[in-house]
Each structure stands twice: as structure tokens, then as C-alpha cells.
Amino acid sequence: MSFLIDTNVISEIRKGNRCDPGVATWWAEVAEDDLWLSALVLGEIRKGVELARRRDPQKAAALEAWLGEVVAGFADRVLPVDAAVAEEWGRMNAIRPVPVIDALLAATAKANGLTLVTRNEADVAGIGVEVLNPFGA
Incomplete structure (x- = not known):
């Protein structure tokens, strides 16, 4: 199984020892090659x-x-918002309105056969x- 990581998850990992234990445990158990990002997370x-x-x-320098x-770590595992994602986003938003970034992340996951990992x-x-x-897992 492969995963699309939301910003709230990758940001949680950055906390090191203060990271949510459920997130830290899950992250440690998943193979690096199974973790993907959307270009939107970088944005x-x-x-x-x-x-x-x-x-x-x-703080800005540390974040930079x-x-x-x-x-660098995800260099070959960053997914764009492409035509397939846009079409999936349209289908999802026809079901019910979803905040744009969240919906585009969900559409990216679905279009690429990934599970979305998020607090949202x-x-x-x-x-x-x-x-x-x-x-909290």
C-alpha cells in the first residue's frame, strides 16, 4: 500500500520528539518508497x-x-495536479463541496491509487x- 501525505502529517514528523506518537509509529513502519507528496504540500x-x-x-530560515x-527527500515522489486529478476533483466536488486543497489532495490520492494520510x-x-x-492511533 502506498500513501499520499498531507501537510499536517509531514509537519508533525518535523516535530521530532514532540511528534504525535501515533504518527511517529506509523511513519517508522512505512517504507520510504511508499510515501508520496502532492506538489500542493510543497506549496x-x-x-x-x-x-x-x-x-x-x-524561524523562516529553519523552515526553508x-x-x-x-x-530532496521526495524528489522522485512528488505528484502534480494533472488532468486525471482535475477530473477526479470535479467528481468529488459534485458529491459535496470540500475545501479546495483538501479536495485536490484527495483527488490526487484517488487518481494515483494512494491512501490519503491526513488529520482532516x-x-x-x-x-x-x-x-x-x-x-492518536
Whole structure:
């Protein structure tokens, strides 16, 4: 089984010893080659870097370095929003409206045969994507 990682999960891993135990255990048990990111997750992290840059340059520098590590670590496992994802997104949003990024992540997972790993399971419930919430597990 392979997984698409939401921003809230990859950000939780960054916490190290403060990481949710369920997330840490799940992450340790999954093969690296089974973990995928959406380009949108990189965009959400970049947004965090830029917002931090305005208030706390040191935090922004740390986030920037971490983003570089994420990009390097997932270099060949970053999925784009392509035509198949866009069509799946349209199908999902016809079922019920879902926040755009969450719906695009769900559509990316479904179009690529992946399970979406997220804390936001309620946001994508009932739209036809496999979801795993490792938080508190």
C-alpha cells in the first residue's frame, strides 16, 4: 500500500520528539518508497516559510532548510495536479463541496491509487478516497 501525505502529517514528523506518537509509529513502519507528496504540500510549506519570514526570520530560515530537505527527500515522489486529478476533483466536488486543497489532495490520492494520510479525515469523508488518520492511533 502506498500513501499520499498531507501537510499536517509531514509537519508533525518535523516535530521530532514532540511528534504525535501515533504518527511517529506509523511513519517508522512505512517504507520510504511508499510515501508520496502532492506538489500542493510543497506549496503549503512554502506559504508557511513566506509568512514566517515577515515575523521571524530565524524561524523562516529553519523552515526553508526543512523544505529543502523535504524536496530532496521526495524528489522522485512528488505528484502534480494533472488532468486525471482535475477530473477526479470535479467528481468529488459534485458529491459535496470540500475545501479546495483538501479536495485536490484527495483527488490526487484517488487518481494515483494512494491512501490519503491526513488529520482532516472529516473534510474528505464520503467523497470516495481511502483515508488514514494516524494521529492518536
